[in-house]
Amino acid sequence: MVESDGIICFFPNQTGPHPLKETDMKRNRINALLSSEQPLPSVLIKGWVRTRRDAKTFSFIELNDGSCLANIQVIADDQLDNYDSVKKLSTGSSVCVRGTMHDSPGKGQKWEIHATEVIIINMAPDDYPLQKKRHTDEFLRTISHLRPRTNKYGAAFRIRSRLSYAIHQYFQERGFTYIHTPIITGSDCEGAGELFQVTALDLDNPPRKDEKPGKNQKIDYEADFFARQAYLTVSGQLEAEMFALALSDIYTFGPTFRAENSNTSRHAAEFWMVEPEMAFCDLAEDMDYAQDFIKFLVTDIMENCAQDLDLFARFVDKNLTTTLENITSKEFIRLPYTEAIPLLKNCGKKFAYEVFFGADLQTEHERFLAEEHFKQPVIIYDYPKTIKPFYMRVNDDDKTVAAMDVIVPRIGEIIGGSQREERLDVLESRMDVCGVSKKELWWYLDSRRYGSVPHSGFGLGFERLVMLVTGITNIRDVIPFPRTPGAIEF
């Protein structure tokens, strides 16, 4: 049997009676039809016309409903009452087709639909921007509302959806609890970049602390919605830790916001992040999880999105299959920072940024390690404490912290994580050194005061994962409506 569902249709641009009758609301998905084992005497499909070719007494209509990459070929002949209109069907038009499914005598497809009825839901005018040819990503970005109707973007967003599902599957199967950490936060000391401020104040005329007018008149945030300054979250980690220290293994998966003026193909102001946090877990186990997690996700997409993935392997990145198999088949290299430094120093390659202990690794260094030296994912760990945030656990050498970054070819850093500092006294002195307010994070310190345990976690940039899996090189093309500096159309 072919699956069908009860999608409710409505036609906001239609003023007359609905062209579809009440009984028409069950439709067959094109992916279900195309994978059918036998011909079907009665099918109902609804979708958008990708292209139309006319023969002498009939038209070939390529129909796509987004359920899969492939179109289904509809044969609409001149016996149809409205054949004159059908012959004018343009790319982008929406139709409802009733008919029978048969073996296709032509090359290129197994099945085709012989239409007994073609209802034109909406005829797309000839200025429909998507043509039957390849468009550049830059152009498609200017029509982000229409680009999911292309093969490439349809495939990308089906993969993005499946990856989201696989993330939940991975953690749920392992007994992790999904935690919704807040989007709005009161702490500006999370230590990860510039924050977007959230306010309900009238910015044209904000309340002032001092009645006397003057240049140094401070805004009175006690009059704001939360009675203090508030921001969009840059990470759910600190809150996630509180739940790991109660439910043992937890994860978050949600949007994150950075007001950094970053103009690169790997940064967005609004992006999604996965942050697992595990109690009774040290850095080595944290790295085990990070590696296992990425391998699981890549394997899942190779198994469950083969058709969509094939598009990317053929047209977007010729090396994609090799890259992905490299990830699933090998153990990730684990390289302590202290060994990475001499390796980079003595590799014979000239870098723009000098390499020395205490220096953060630059993009050029990470790319060299993952793309040229090891040619596979690398986990670098035990970084100098001077370049890492306050919450990372100080190692016995008192010079490094138990931090780790997973570097993959082409993307660079895809995961950043650490074992967290569970010792109250060490944490407090680190906060002093890093200039983080102990008063504001009293609740965070409480977790180290009452039943503190070793725990670890990491953050995975979800869009970077989609880029890794698809071979897409610009983050703006793996998120439906990208937000970047100066760009918030749609």
Place this chain on the structure above:
RNA sequence: UCCCCAGUAGCUCAGUUGGCAGAGCAAUUGGCUGUUAACCAAUGGGUCCGCGGUUCAAGUCCGUGCUGGGGAGCCA
């Protein structure tokens, strides 16, 4: 934010030393055809990104702004 490159028809692009604005695809019309980014013919289509300057003359040279891309920083 910094460095580099680009902006010409709906889309992708060409445009020589400064001298009449071009092609392919798309669109429209007609023809042909179990077609596969179908094919053939004809037709229509331009604020050469904006502003200012040099020049007899600017798509072309200069300045400036805007937009986009690549790289860097920051990071996921």
